Amino acid sequence: MAKLRRELDDVRSIELDNAFYVEDGTWIESLTVASSAAFDPEAVLADISGVSLFYSSEIPTASDDLEIRRLTILATESYPFILSLVLRQETIPNRIVLQNGVFEVVVTARDWEQFRAMADEVKDTLGEFELLSVTQNEEPGEPLDSGRLTEVLVSKLTDDQLAVLETAYNEGYFDIPRETSATDLADELDIAQSTVSERLRTAERTLLELIYGPRD
Numbered sequence: 001m002a003k004l005r006r007e008l009d010d011v012r013s014i015e016l017d018n019a020f021y022v023e024d025g026t027w028i029e030s031l032t033v034a035s036s037a038a039f040d041p042e043a044v045l046a047d048i049s050g051v052s053l054f055y056s057s058e059i060p061t062a063s064d065d066l067e068i069r070r071l072t073i074l075a076t077e078s079y080p081f082i083l084s085l086v087l088r089q090e091t092i093p094n095r096i097v098l099q100n101g102v103f104e105v106v107v108t109a110r111d112w113e114q115f116r117a118m119a120d121e122v123k124d125t126l127g128e129f130e131l132l133s134v135t136q137n138e139e140p141g142e143p144l145d146s147g148r149l150t151e152v153l154v155s156k157l158t159d160d161q162l163a164v165l166e167t168a169y170n171e172g173y174f175d176i177p178r179e180t181s182a183t184d185l186a187d188e189l190d191i192a193q194s195t196v197s198e199r200l201r202t203a204e205r206t207l208l209e210l211i212y213g214p215r216d
């Protein structure tokens with residue numbers, strides 16, 4: 001993931017959706033790559049030693065300055081591979097994403113002692129570890145593969161809804177405090193403010209229905 005990031009100048013994030021160990025340090029990995037510019041996966045990976053492209057598919061977006069691709073690759077990863085460190089302590093990896101040069105990892109552990117053992121191994125092996133937050137849940141969450149969620153979400157939204165959502169997100173509409181207004185979004189998209197509000201509400205309702213199911 002780190003090598004791929006160095007090859008892509010306009011990368012926004014690289015998420016590890018799934019990985020399977022083969023043998024002799026070789027992994028089959030599924031990655032979701034978000035970039036601000038179009039890129040040729042085969043050409044990019046050709047410059048990375050020990051990595052070959054198995055399959056590539058584009059996830060549709062409504063934005064002209066965002067390309068999302070799901071890559072399946074064969075990679076020879078020298079130890080330590082961050083997924084190995086998580087699995088060695090029998091914690092469940094829920095999310096592994098490389099963004100802004102930093103790996104953000106979400107895991108589920110049975111208890112604090114198990115989590116501490118994993119954290120200590122990550123720090124001892126990689127040299128750095130920062131705990132951002134801890135929550136206590138009854139359910140552990142799904143192991144990795146959140147990239148599939150992205151595909152499901154964009155397939156349920158229209159191009160117009162995606163355009164409004166992406167513009168709103170990129171312009172800071174959902175930040176606290178907001179960095180832009182619905183009026184500014186309307187000007188950016190060259191549509192009426194009422195249309196912006198309608199598409200935002202419709203998109204949000206669609207996303208909530210995916211989580212909670214349709215209302216009776």
